[in-house]
Amino acid sequence: MNRTVFLGTLAAAGLSAGLAGAATLDDVKARDELNCGVNTGLVGFAAPDASGAWSGFDVAICKAVAAAVLGDANKVKYVPTTGQTRFTALASGEVDILSRNTTWTFSRDADLKFTFVGVNYYDGQGFMVNKSLGVSSAKELDGATICIQTGTTTELNLADYFKTNNMSYQPVPIETNAEGEQQFLAGACDAYTTDASGLAATRAAFANPDDFVILPEIISKEPLGPLVRQGDDEWADVVRWTLNALIAAEEYGITSANIEERSKSTDNPEVARLLGAGEDDLGAMIRLDKEWAKRAIMAGGNYGEIFAATIGESTPIGLARGLNAQWTQGGLLYTPPFR
Amino acid sequence: MTIATDPPKDSFRLSMLLYDTRYRALTIQVVVLLLFMAGVAWLVDNTIQNLQTLGKDFSFGFLTNRAGYDINQRLIAYTNDSSHARAMLVGLLNTLLVSAMACAAATVIGIFVGVLRLSPNWLIARLMTVYVEMFRNIPVLLWILVAYAVFTEVTPQPRDFRLTPEMEAAGETPAASMLLFDSIAITNRGTSIPEPLFDRSLGNVSLGLFDVSLDLVALVAVIVAAVLANRALLRQAARIQDATGxxxxxxxxxxxxxxxxxxxxxxxxxxxxxxxxxxxxNFQGGILVSNSLMALWLGLTLYTAAFIAEAVRAGILAVSRGQTEAAYALGLRPRRTMSLVILPQALRVIVPPLISQYLNITKNSSLAIAVGYMDLRGTLGGITLNQTGRELEAVLLMMLIYLIISLVISGVMNVYNNSVRLKER
Structure with missing residues (x-):
């Protein structure tokens, strides 16, 4: 008899485990809250302010998705993750989206079983050094001690770069950006390396940013973007097209200021489809309502507005659009049509 | 007339499993065992199912792949072209190194502090009490971080040692200078000490996993031979003394x-x-003892030494006062009383808790990541796990390795414990 119970338990466990994976969209709706994995603190990308409210470029993606799915940009639970814990958090279902300046690579997509839904920032790895060191190129860093966040692609790029250039270095592994800042400022390492955008954000938080210089070499391609678990295409579509909606909104000149006005006039059929003003109901195809994209854009503005408000040239971080301009302006942002 | 009746010879019935005290205990044990096994099976099955849902498999094949990352402290040859298994080995050796260093230092400090805590000197005894209470009541992670902060913030940067031509012309001296005839440099990255070099080296011999320096082997062999020869000499002297006086x-x-x-x-x-x-x-040449190793070593040592001191004190107090009085009566001085009479008897009380402290040091060494020391947790459980995405495999392997290290330590220490325990003659 015991054996029957035993087998029954096994079968039940197997069944429930099998069903648990799919339909993140339903889970989020039922929970009425979006769990979003973000950085533990990188000014401009994801950082809590004095009152504990999160803001930043990566956080804006979470807000847009929450607005599209739940109708409220504030229904987000931010889960801070380190370079080491982020993938486990996503794979285990602790978060629904990972929006944490994560590089899209082959092995993460194929072997770690994630789906990158797009790129929200085209980046590359750089080095930051103290001006007094008198270094003007990364090629002069032979023999240097370099602080690096463990568990990131930058760690592997660094090894490759120094090997290709036949130089040696001493790595100082650190776990979070805050720890890296502290080590770097204490002089425990000569150079700090991470994505160029991260370097700019880190430097902006220093007491005297002008004492530090970011070297001109960009040693890798780092397309950063939000990602979800593989195998739930519906949810991946929701996140992908929310990101695309933000980018398309900038392309068509839809801003948080004129969105109401633009959704009334239906001069451009593509804008009408995007904002749910016309006959076509794109929202129904991803099991959302008609105005999902409108709410996503209203959450924090279009891609350009988010960029300008969080990491753009008018902020302390001061990043230029560069590769992250629209394709019409010489950048790489190019969203597929809403049709 | 009495009628003798046999005691009832009832055959075994199923209900006896529950109502007969002879069988009940057995029944309960069997049921609990079955439940336990069902629980384990459920966990395993759940894991397999979830892995399947995620589309992941369970394999240790990643260990042979190229690691691709660098490690700052390597006791054996390693480059970023080596395999993940090799990186794991490098990490394991780093774990063993810091554990062994901390165990040795903590034992020495612990015994001193434990003995001094019982000192009749009021000041010394109180100071040792303060030490013990302070170190064992604050988490070891904080001590490691404090030690690391002191090493990195207080010590000069390598460039402070530099003497530029302009400074030379102006007659200035560098902000920092090396110690001991320019042989030791303490910087905020680590301490550079001289390394032994051989002009006519015998070379290395490869043992498969790592190389062994023949110079070192020869040196050890010569020293061992010299010590043995010296012993023979002393024995002979003793014989002559016995024979002739x-x-x-x-x-x-x-x-x-x-x-x-x-x-x-x-x-x-x-x-x-x-x-x-x-x-x-940086400083080139010599051996760089990194600050992370020093901080970890210091943190683990001071923290665990406080516990060992308490074990030592307990052991000494367990030896009856009469032993000390007897030793004094025989004319032994306090120091010799301690080393010849008290400590040998106290050891049998001290050793079992000492084993636990050694195990604690080994396990606590996994806090190394806090100061960027690449131990087993940093390589296999950190970078390898992250770059390959093999959480389950890496963590299981790591648990297994820590388990084996701990079992080996406690096995060896138990052998020692048997040798010092009270022998009944």
Whole structure:
């Protein structure tokens, strides 16, 4: 008899485990809250302010998705993750989206079983050094001690770069950006390396940013973007097209200021489809309502507005659009049509 | 007339499993065991199912792949072209290194503090109490971080050692200078100490996993031989003393036997010290003892020594006062009483908790990541796990390795415990 119970338990466990994976969209709706994995603190990308409210470029993606799915940009639970814990958090279902300046690579997509839904920032790895060191190129860093966040692609790029250039270095592994800042400022390492955008954000938080210089070499391609678990295409579509909606909104000149006005006039059929003003109901195809994209854009503005408000040239971080301009302006942002 | 009736010979019934005290305990054990096994099976099955849902498999094949990352402290040859298994081995050796260093230092400090805490000197005893209470009541992670902060913030940067031509012209001296005839440099990255070099080296011999320096092997062999020869000499002296009552002078012979052969070998091998020199960003040459290793070592040592001190104190207090009085009555001085009478008896009480402390040191060494020391947790459980995405495999492997280390330590210590325990004659 015991054996029957035993087998029954096994079968039940197997069944429930099998069903648990799919339909993140339903889970989020039922929970009425979006769990979003973000950085533990990188000014401009994801950082809590004095009152504990999160803001930043990566956080804006979470807000847009929450607005599209739940109708409220504030229904987000931010889960801070380190370079080491982020993938486990996503794979285990602790978060629904990972929006944490994560590089899209082959092995993460194929072997770690994630789906990158797009790129929200085209980046590359750089080095930051103290001006007094008198270094003007990364090629002069032979023999240097370099602080690096463990568990990131930058760690592997660094090894490759120094090997290709036949130089040696001493790595100082650190776990979070805050720890890296502290080590770097204490002089425990000569150079700090991470994505160029991260370097700019880190430097902006220093007491005297002008004492530090970011070297001109960009040693890798780092397309950063939000990602979800593989195998739930519906949810991946929701996140992908929310990101695309933000980018398309900038392309068509839809801003948080004129969105109401633009959704009334239906001069451009593509804008009408995007904002749910016309006959076509794109929202129904991803099991959302008609105005999902409108709410996503209203959450924090279009891609350009988010960029300008969080990491753009008018902020302390001061990043230029560069590769992250629209394709019409010489950048790489190019969203597929809403049709 | 009495009728003798046999006691009822009832056959075994199923209900007896529950109502008969002879069988009940057995029944309960069997049921609990079955439940336990069902629980384990459920966990395993759940894991397999979830892995399947995620589309992941369970394999240790990643260990043979190229690691691709660098490690700052390597006891064996390793480059970023080596495999993940090799990186794991590098991490394991780093774990063992810091654990062994911390165990040795903590034992020495712990015994001293434990003994001094019982000192009749009021000040010393109180100071030791303060030490013990302070260190064992604050988490070890904080001590490690404090030690690391002190090392990185207080010590000078390598460039402070530099003497530029302008400074020379102005007659200035660098902000920092090396110690001991320019042989030791303490910087905020680590301490560079001289390394032994051999002009006429015997080379290395490869043992598959790592290389062994033949110079070192030869040196150890010569020293062992010298010590054995010295013992033979002392034994002979003792024999002569027993036979004639006069002990021949041996000190210069001992000195000759112990010192001459190793020195001759070193000269033959062309031994010299490689001094660290400031070149580029850092000191090159010499051996760099990184600050992370020093901080981890110091943190683990001071923290665990406080616990060991308590174990030592308990052991000493467990030896009855009469032993001390008897020793005094025989004319032994306090120090000899402690080392000859009290400590040997106290050891049997001290050793079992000491084993736990050694195990704690080994396990606590996994806090290394906090100061960027690449131990087993940093390589296999950190970077490898993250770059390959094999959480389950890496963590299981790591658990297994820590388990094996702990079992080996406690096995060895138990052998020692058996040798010091009270022998009944």
């Amino acid at each position: 006069r002990r021949p002078t041996t000190w210069w012979k001992s000195l000759l036997i112990l010192v001459l052969p190793p020195v001759l070998l070193l000269v033959a091998l062309g031994f010299h010290l490689g001094l660290p020199e400031l070149a580029g960003f």
